[in-house]
Amino acid sequence: MSSPEGETSANGVKIAVRDLIKVFGPHPAAMVPLVRDGLGKAELLELYGHVLGLGPVTMDVRAGHVHVVMGLSGCGKSTLIRHINRLIEPTAGCVLVDGTDITAFSARDLRAFRRRRASMVFQRFALHPHRTVLGNVAYGLRVQGVPRAKAEVCALGWVERVGLAGFEDRYPAQLSGGMQQRVGLARALATDADILLMDEAFSALDPLIRTDMQDVLLRLQADLKKTILFITHDLDEALRLGDRITILRDGQVIQEGTTPEIVLKPADAYVADFVRDINRARVLRVKAVMDGAINGARGPLLPLSSTLEEALTFFHEDPSGRRPVINGDGRGVVGSVGLPEILRAIERPNLDRSGTGGPEARLPPL
Numbered sequence: 001m002s003s004p005e006g007e008t009s010a011n012g013v014k015i016a017v018r019d020l021i022k023v024f025g026p027h028p029a030a031m032v033p034l035v036r037d038g039l040g041k042a043e044l045l046e047l048y049g050h051v052l053g054l055g056p057v058t059m060d061v062r063a064g065h066v067h068v069v070m071g072l073s074g075c076g077k078s079t080l081i082r083h084i085n086r087l088i089e090p091t092a093g094c095v096l097v098d099g100t101d102i103t104a105f106s107a108r109d110l111r112a113f114r115r116r117r118a119s120m121v122f123q124r125f126a127l128h129p130h131r132t133v134l135g136n137v138a139y140g141l142r143v144q145g146v147p148r149a150k151a152e153v154c155a156l157g158w159v160e161r162v163g164l165a166g167f168e169d170r171y172p173a174q175l176s177g178g179m180q181q182r183v184g185l186a187r188a189l190a191t192d193a194d195i196l197l198m199d200e201a202f203s204a205l206d207p208l209i210r211t212d213m214q215d216v217l218l219r220l221q222a223d224l225k226k227t228i229l230f231i232t233h234d235l236d237e238a239l240r241l242g243d244r245i246t247i248l249r250d251g252q253v254i255q256e257g258t259t260p261e262i263v264l265k266p267a268d269a270y271v272a273d274f275v276r277d278i279n280r281a282r283v284l285r286v287k288a289v290m291d292g293a294i295n296g297a298r299g300p301l302l303p304l305s306s307t308l309e310e311a312l313t314f315f316h317e318d319p320s321g322r323r324p325v326i327n328g329d330g331r332g333v334v335g336s337v338g339l340p341e342i343l344r345a346i347e348r349p350n351l352d353r354s355g356t357g358g359p360e361a362r363l364p365p366l
Contacts, residue, residue: 014195014227015061015084020093022079022251025050028091041250053079054251056093061244064225068242070232076251077231081199084229085118086110097195115144119188123200125180127172127187133159134168136183140191158186162216178209182216189220196228203232214240235274239263239283247271260288264345280346281309289345290325290337297324297336304328308342315339 023031023044031039031050041052054076061067069077082088083095086102094101102113119140127136138155142148159168162182172180181201188196202210214237221228232238238245239259246256247270255267263284266272286306302314302323314323322336 011060012062013060014063014098015229016096016099017057017059017061017080017083018094018096019055020057020080020083020095021055021091022053022076022083022088023050023055023091024053032092052251053088054083055091057248057251057253059246059253059256061227061229063227065243066221066228066230066241068230068232068238068245069248070235070238070245071248071254072233074250075248077233077248078199079251080248081197081229081231084195084197085114085120115140116191117193118195118197119191119193120197120199121181121184121188121201123203125172125177125184125204127180127183129172132169132171133164133175133183136172137186137190140187144191155186155190158190159183161189161220162186176209177205178213181205181213185213185216185220189224189226194227196226198228198230200231200233202237203234210237217241235278236283239278247274260284264288279309281312282307284308284345286311286325286337289341290335291341292335293322294324294333294336297322297333299323301326301333302337304334308346311337311342312339315342 021032021035022028023035025031025048028050031044031048031052034044034048035052035055039047044050044052057076057080059067069080071077079088083090084097084102086095086105090103094103096102097113097117102110105113128139131139134152134155137158138148138151141151141154146154156168159165162185164179164182164186167175167179172183175183181204184201202213205213217228218241230238230241232241239262242259244256244258245262247254247262249270255262255271257265262271263275263278263280266275284307285304286302286308287304289308290304298321299318300314300323302311302325304325304327311323319339322338324333325335325337326332327334
């Protein structure tokens with residue numbers, strides 16, 4: 001397949017998954033036409049004794065963004081992420097990174113790609129028990145051929161950045177789960193790979209530690225702007241971390257979009273069930289409900305990035321009228337928002353049988 005490098009680069013797409021299919025069984029290639037014709041996972045297993053892992057999946061991951069893939073166990077999310085660095089080979093389709101098809105890489109090119117361009121953080125830490133914290137973080141650099149002294153200097157800087165200064169001589173068994181995952185994150189970042197693959201990276205952690213690790217990742221990402229593909233089964237985590245979210249079911253994409261698109265306009269009942277009980281006031285931001293009208297807006301200036309929960313406080317003294325919304329640098333009014341839009345977005349809609357909402361669920365356009 002030719003590599004549309006100009007198109008991919010121009011669109012800001014770092015990873016482009018195209019018509020990706022993975023079938024497990026004795027004759028996977030023979031199943032591809034059936035999958036492309038719409039045969040589902042249950043039917044493929046019942047009629048042909050093959051398991052549909054993925055397919056067909058088409059998805060774009062934009063450079064410098066956190067793209068979350070989520071779904072229930074068995075939906076194909078871990079299978080998908082393992083195709084990005086070819087830990088799993090596709091049955092059909094391709095994966096383009098910066099316009100180059102990595103499924104066509106030679107063994108040598110693939111090793112170089114894994115060592116220098118794509119790092120992975122696993123759910124179960126995958127640390128070397130016989131290496132210290134510093135040794136684990138420096139491991140990827142040593143594999144690249146970086147001299148030990150230089151690798152350890154670089155690794156020490158990452159140990160400090162993830163909050164483990166003073167623990168560099170400890171061994172994994174001497175650390176808590178959260179600390180071990182910080183080591184795994186530092187090891188992935190130390191190689192300076194531009195792609196970070198995180199497969200249920202925080203799922204094994206206790207809730208408070210998990211939230212803490214999400215904070216660590218968000219702080220680092222604000223500075224580093226890595227391209228991150230993050231796998232999770234937890235909606236709250238997906239909504240908190242993701243610039244975009246892809247929801248899978250039975251190996252297929254059910255919906256892809258931003259947090260407001262997923263929450264306010266679920267594609268079907270399956271997605272609606274995911275978002276039904278979330279606290280909309282805390283995950284939706286003013287940008288999702290504002291409009292471009294400026295005339296008539298009055299009162300305190302409301303930051304564009306405010307959550308709807310924060311925005312409600314701007315209407316305590318005067319619930320009427322519209323508040324001007326300012327952009328990120330605080331220097332320009334970009335629109336306005338009123339209390340009715342905020343309350344409508346916060347209210348959980350009554351869903352019809354399709355899951356897309358009846359008249360009571362209609363919301364402002366995004």
